[in-house]
Amino acid sequence: MKERVLNLLKEKEVKAKEIIDKFNKHVMPTYGRYDVVIKKGEGRGCVDDEGNSYVDFGSGIGTNSLGYCDKKWSDKVCEQVRKMQHTSNYYYTKIQADFASKLCEITGYSKIFFANSGAEANECAIKLARKYSFDKYGKNRNKIITLTNSFHGRTLCTLSATGQESFHNFFFPFVEGFKYVKTNDIDDLKDKIDDNVCAIMFEFIQGEGGVIPLEEDFLHVIFKICEEKDILTIADEVQTGIGRTGKFLASENFNLKPNITTLAKGLAGGLPIGACLGDEKCANVLGKSTHGSTFGGNPISCAGGLAVLERLQTKGFLNEVEKKAKYFKQKLLNIKEIDSVSGKGLMIGAKLKTKKAGDVIARCVEKRLLILTAGDKLRFLPPLNIDYNEIDKGIEILKEVLEE
Numbered sequence: 001m002k003e004r005v006l007n008l009l010k011e012k013e014v015k016a017k018e019i020i021d022k023f024n025k026h027v028m029p030t031y032g033r034y035d036v037v038i039k040k041g042e043g044r045g046c047v048d049d050e051g052n053s054y055v056d057f058g059s060g061i062g063t064n065s066l067g068y069c070d071k072k073w074s075d076k077v078c079e080q081v082r083k084m085q086h087t088s089n090y091y092y093t094k095i096q097a098d099f100a101s102k103l104c105e106i107t108g109y110s111k112i113f114f115a116n117s118g119a120e121a122n123e124c125a126i127k128l129a130r131k132y133s134f135d136k137y138g139k140n141r142n143k144i145i146t147l148t149n150s151f152h153g154r155t156l157c158t159l160s161a162t163g164q165e166s167f168h169n170f171f172f173p174f175v176e177g178f179k180y181v182k183t184n185d186i187d188d189l190k191d192k193i194d195d196n197v198c199a200i201m202f203e204f205i206q207g208e209g210g211v212i213p214l215e216e217d218f219l220h221v222i223f224k225i226c227e228e229k230d231i232l233t234i235a236d237e238v239q240t241g242i243g244r245t246g247k248f249l250a251s252e253n254f255n256l257k258p259n260i261t262t263l264a265k266g267l268a269g270g271l272p273i274g275a276c277l278g279d280e281k282c283a284n285v286l287g288k289s290t291h292g293s294t295f296g297g298n299p300i301s302c303a304g305g306l307a308v309l310e311r312l313q314t315k316g317f318l319n320e321v322e323k324k325a326k327y328f329k330q331k332l333l334n335i336k337e338i339d340s341v342s343g344k345g346l347m348i349g350a351k352l353k354t355k356k357a358g359d360v361i362a363r364c365v366e367k368r369l370l371i372l373t374a375g376d377k378l379r380f381l382p383p384l385n386i387d388y389n390e391i392d393k394g395i396e397i398l399k400e401v402l403e404e
């Protein structure tokens with residue numbers, strides 16, 4: 001009997017190894033992947049090929065906002081799959097109209113362009129800002145200021161917009177027209193503003209750069225200068241948006257309304273979508289044939305997105321996010337090895353005293369806990385509907401790892 005069980009276990013291991021080998025043989029090695037084959041979702045966590053359950057403190061990378069295969073979400077998605085998976089953007093669909101109007105109603109923006117990802121949403125924002133300026137002031141007013149520690153995507157243009165020097169490598173020539181201001185440095189901002197600047201682009205809380213919130217003073221100076229000089233503000237809320245910080249948009253934490261906001265990650269609960277939202281100034285800048293996307297605003301993603309918006313609008317949902325965030329942060333701070341925590345809502349960074357974030361994460365995966373890094377910090381983006389037991393369970397594993 002014991003031998004049979006052992007053989008079965010071995011078989012399962014071989015199966016996982018086979019999948020990994022097959023994968024590595026055929027897929028470009030652009031990610032440092034862990035040796036885990038995720039087979040299916042299970043509530044807010046997931047299960048690997050060998051039947052082990054994982055607590056998921058990453059929810060993809062902040063994408064599975066309602067966990068895995070949430071009942072109401074998957075019902076809506078499946079209903080749409082059976083009705084119509086796609087049609088060209090040369091025609092209208094009710095689901096896209098419904099999703100766009102709901103998103104405008106919640107956020108107060110005037111119009112949306114739908115893309116498929118965060119980088120694409122940002123590409124749209126950059127094109128929009130340059131065209132706004134071109135239409136009003138001519139060709140030369142085209143510079144965009146971004147911040148030194150920012151991350152805006154992996155396409156050539158959004159890599160160029162990304163302010164972290166380490167991303168400006170290999171793929172020369174990069175796209176011209178970006179200037180980088182030191183994060184939270186008002187003097188540097190004032191120095192770099194000139195008559196050729198058409199937009200300032202920023203994350204309210206820098207995600208990939210290390211879960212670093214922008215300071216209120218810095219933000220208020222940005223908005224003041226932009227208002228005075230008709231420079232557009234572009235908030236990249238790809239990571240911070242859709243309830244992640246306890247508000248629908250992170251901008252609400254600061255009482256600010258950028259001209260443009262971009263969204264992606266959690267917007268459709270794990271289906272690919274990106275959105276560029278423009279206020280009344282920006283609503284009609286991109287006219288016919290100036291921008292497009294074959295798959296942008298896919299009906300299935302819109303159905304998933306509507307389910308996410310409905311859930312976030314249920315009474316008390318976002319308050320719960322804030323409460324759980326407080327609880328989560330306190331639990332982290334009770335661990336000796338954790339030096340400090342940063343972020344807002346369920347977007348949390350943790351600075352370690354002595355251990356390396358990468359080593360900790362690898363060990364957590366072995367012990368069935370999925371987390372992320374951001375710079376030298378641990379980063380937590382759990383599903384927004386995670387429950388207290390799951391938080392406790394994951395933190396217990398993390399604590400064990402940090403005390404090893």
Ligand code: PLP
Binds near residue numbers: 118119122207239
């Ligand atoms: N902007 C921010 C703030 C992000 O965190 C990311 C992804 O991590 C992106 C843009 C790029 O999004 P995507 O990977 O969907 O293109």
